[in-house]
Amino acid sequence: MSLWKRSVNVRVGLLYLLPSIVLFGLFVFYPMAKTIYLSFFLTNQNGVPVYFNGIENYTYIFTSDEFRNSMKATLLFVIYTVPISVVLALVLAILANEKLRGVGIYRTIFSSTMGMSVAASAVIWLFLFHPSVGAFNNVLKAINLPTVQWLLDPDWALLSISMTTIWMNIGFNFLVILGGLQNIDESLYESATIDGAGYFAKLRKITLPLLSPTLFFIVTISLINAFQSFGQIDILTKGGPIQSTNLVVYSIYKEAFINYQFGTASAQAIVLFFVVLIVTILQFKFGERKVHYQ
Numbered sequence: 001m002s003l004w005k006r007s008v009n010v011r012v013g014l015l016y017l018l019p020s021i022v023l024f025g026l027f028v029f030y031p032m033a034k035t036i037y038l039s040f041f042l043t044n045q046n047g048v049p050v051y052f053n054g055i056e057n058y059t060y061i062f063t064s065d066e067f068r069n070s071m072k073a074t075l076l077f078v079i080y081t082v083p084i085s086v087v088l089a090l091v092l093a094i095l096a097n098e099k100l101r102g103v104g105i106y107r108t109i110f111s112s113t114m115g116m117s118v119a120a121s122a123v124i125w126l127f128l129f130h131p132s133v134g135a136f137n138n139v140l141k142a143i144n145l146p147t148v149q150w151l152l153d154p155d156w157a158l159l160s161i162s163m164t165t166i167w168m169n170i171g172f173n174f175l176v177i178l179g180g181l182q183n184i185d186e187s188l189y190e191s192a193t194i195d196g197a198g199y200f201a202k203l204r205k206i207t208l209p210l211l212s213p214t215l216f217f218i219v220t221i222s223l224i225n226a227f228q229s230f231g232q233i234d235i236l237t238k239g240g241p242i243q244s245t246n247l248v249v250y251s252i253y254k255e256a257f258i259n260y261q262f263g264t265a266s267a268q269a270i271v272l273f274f275v276v277l278i279v280t281i282l283q284f285k286f287g288e289r290k291v292h293y294q
Helices: 003-038 056-062 065-096 103-115 118-128 135-142 154-182 186-194 199-227 231-236 248-257 262-290
Strands: 041-043 049-052
Touching: 003 041, 003 262, 041 262, 056 262, 065 103, 065 154, 065 199, 065 248, 103 154, 118 135, 118 154, 118 231, 154 199, 154 231, 186 199, 199 262, 231 248, 248 262
Parallel strands: none
Antiparallel strands: 041 049
């Protein structure tokens, strides 16, 4: 291929990519560059930089007890939500992949949470967690157990938010895993059955290895989404009580749009970006070793 023809192909390719490049530039690259820029400044209430203070914003947040508590709450939230939501979705997908009468109804039920917005889901759980008329406390009363202040007790609030998030995430995880299960060649199971393999042997030797790329994708996406959770916290607890559910994203929101400290909010956002980046790199470095591509 001549140099001229190659350059034409490059220009044509860039022309096709131009809409995507423009959109990414406007909504990803520019905001990120602006965030990095603002993290080195003190700003006024309109977010306009007024004083360059170098790395003082970073020094401030790393010495702040509130930011450390936010990071701790965020890490606990990730630990609570990601493994349980992935395992539950996997179990439901395996059950829904069986050839049973009426299984389509169960598939619809299991995936239904995907069709609900964060706001609607949070409001549903807000009523379930209500201290006096909520369904959970009514069940506890019925079996003569003490009621729980689900969203008002610091010991329970983060767990309650985690329960809500797990329920919200199951629908998407279920659909993706079910799609992965249905792409596994049935002849592999037939051959294993002829060789005398039982249900759990086939699950361990065929299903999980061939499903590992899907599970790797789900775990990676779930980790990133968990670090970015915001809506359910804003509706259910506003970061309380006593900062127990003040996850980093909600802390960024409060710092920027309630305290009008856009510089320190930007610094927190950059720190969160690098935390997510490191976690994702570690996931690819160590988790991908166990992935079996067909």
